[in-house]
Amino acid sequence: MNLQCTCYIRGRTRVTTITGLMASIPLCQPVCHWHPQPRTPSSGLHPAAAGEPRAQCGRPGAIHPLSQSMEAQCQRSAAFDCTAQPAACCPNWMAQLPDAVPLCRLSIPGTHDSLSLFGGRRLRCQSWGLEAQLAAGIRFLDVRCKLARGELQVYHLCTFQRASLRGVLRRTLRFLHAHPSEAVLMRIKEELPLLSRPGFAAQLHRCLMEEGRGHVWCREEMPTLGQVRGKIVVLEALAREVLGIPYEQLNISDAWNVLSLERKWTRAQRHMERAAGGDPATMYLTFCSGNGLFTCPEEVARFVNPRCYQHLRRRGRQPLRWGVVIMDFPGAGLLRLIVDSNAPKAGRHGITAAAGTPPAPSRHPCGTEDGHCRRHGRAHCPRRRPGSRLCRRTSVPVGRRRDPRHREASA
Numbered sequence: 452m453n454l455q456c457t458c459y460i461r462g463r464t465r466v467t468t469i470t471g472l473m474a475s476i477p478l479c480q481p482v483c484h485w486h487p488q489p490r491t492p493s494s495g496l497h498p499a500a501a502g503e504p505r506a507q508c509g510r511p512g513a514i515h516p517l518s519q520s521m522e523a524q525c526q527r528s529a530a531f532d533c534t535a536q537p538a539a540c541c542p543n544w545m546a547q548l549p550d551a552v553p554l555c556r557l558s559i560p561g562t563h564d565s566l567s568l569f570g571g572r573r574l575r576c577q578s579w580g581l582e583a584q585l586a587a588g589i590r591f592l593d594v595r596c597k598l599a600r601g602e603l604q605v606y607h608l609c610t611f612q613r614a615s616l617r618g619v620l621r622r623t624l625r626f627l628h629a630h631p632s633e634a635v636l637m638r639i640k641e642e643l644p645l646l647s648r649p650g651f652a653a654q655l656h657r658c659l660m661e662e663g664r665g666h667v668w669c670r671e672e673m674p675t676l677g678q679v680r681g682k683i684v685v686l687e688a689l690a691r692e693v694l695g696i697p698y699e700q701l702n703i704s705d706a707w708n709v710l711s712l713e714r715k716w717t718r719a720q721r722h723m724e725r726a727a728g729g730d731p732a733t734m735y736l737t738f739c740s741g742n743g744l745f746t747c748p749e750e751v752a753r754f755v756n757p758r759c760y761q762h763l764r765r766r767g768r769q770p771l772r773w774g775v776v777i778m779d780f781p782g783a784g785l786l787r788l789i790v791d792s793n794a795p796k797a798g799r800h801g802i803t804a805a806a807g808t809p810p811a812p813s814r815h816p817c818g819t820e821d822g823h824c825r826r827h828g829r830a831h832c833p834r835r836r837p838g839s840r841l842c843r844r845t846s847v848p849v850g851r852r853r854d855p856r857h858r859e860a861s862a
Contacts, residue, residue, distance in 0.1 A: 552676050572749060696734075753780075
């Protein structure tokens, strides 16, 4: 005789048997409160527990809208996105910027281990393909290669990512040919340098010359945006040859080994603030990504990305230089905040939201949302007309206000 026990705990039905209880294998099925499932007359169990196909919400093969929305929210938000396609398209955001601005003075969104799409939760760092990342506004790519069979193949540790450096260059240049106002920074790194192959640098040079065809910036000096529109700017870490901007000469924060999520975000935030008030002639790179023994890239991104998003929102859409902000699984809202910090009014130009994406909240001229002025404490700001350069309350020229970066830098 095999006794059965049925219990209802917080909207879930759990059916266990004595054998299953001893083996610690419970059979759990969610219950829809809107459309409760009928019991089968033979066993008194729910159809799913009795081994029959379970129809959610009273319709075969249907899923309740609440479950769909919760699942979508878990996979996509303004700061985090692990779906296959981004929620917004921003392919030409650099077109609004002047040619004379150096790349080191821009806020540039990027991805860590940009082609790492395979390898499970421990290795997977992105969910968007290369073309989707570029269309979403990503302008820094982290490409890691190993020399295998005479070609540079893209790897993450020992996992082949089903791509080659030649293919990555071709696909990136194809995007730049369609969007000539843009420029893409590409860090090219040899994966597992302890097992370095002697011909890596020579093969990299050959690959850049053959595939670049004059559209790759391989000089050591920092260019202006006008010099590299429509080109790939190479950041390399070779010991003897110079095939681009030396990576070690940049100001980099890359605490990739994460033991504490709070400490990881604190270091990333501190370095971003340092970039906002640091040497304008130096390029700053902040890695918000990480991995660890007790975590994985997705868990780090779920923790760090929302905090980065809130931090940038608190600072407002001011023309601040955050440097290159490098992320895993970035959300469209986070990318938009980084892009808009270059030119708050022009940055939103050309951003197209995907279908079903909620519109961004309207912002007040004083930097708050929903039309409420935080500075003056009411919805209608006592500012002068848009053409005026003075605020009535402070009587200070708008262009000469004290920059909050100086206060934070001196703290």
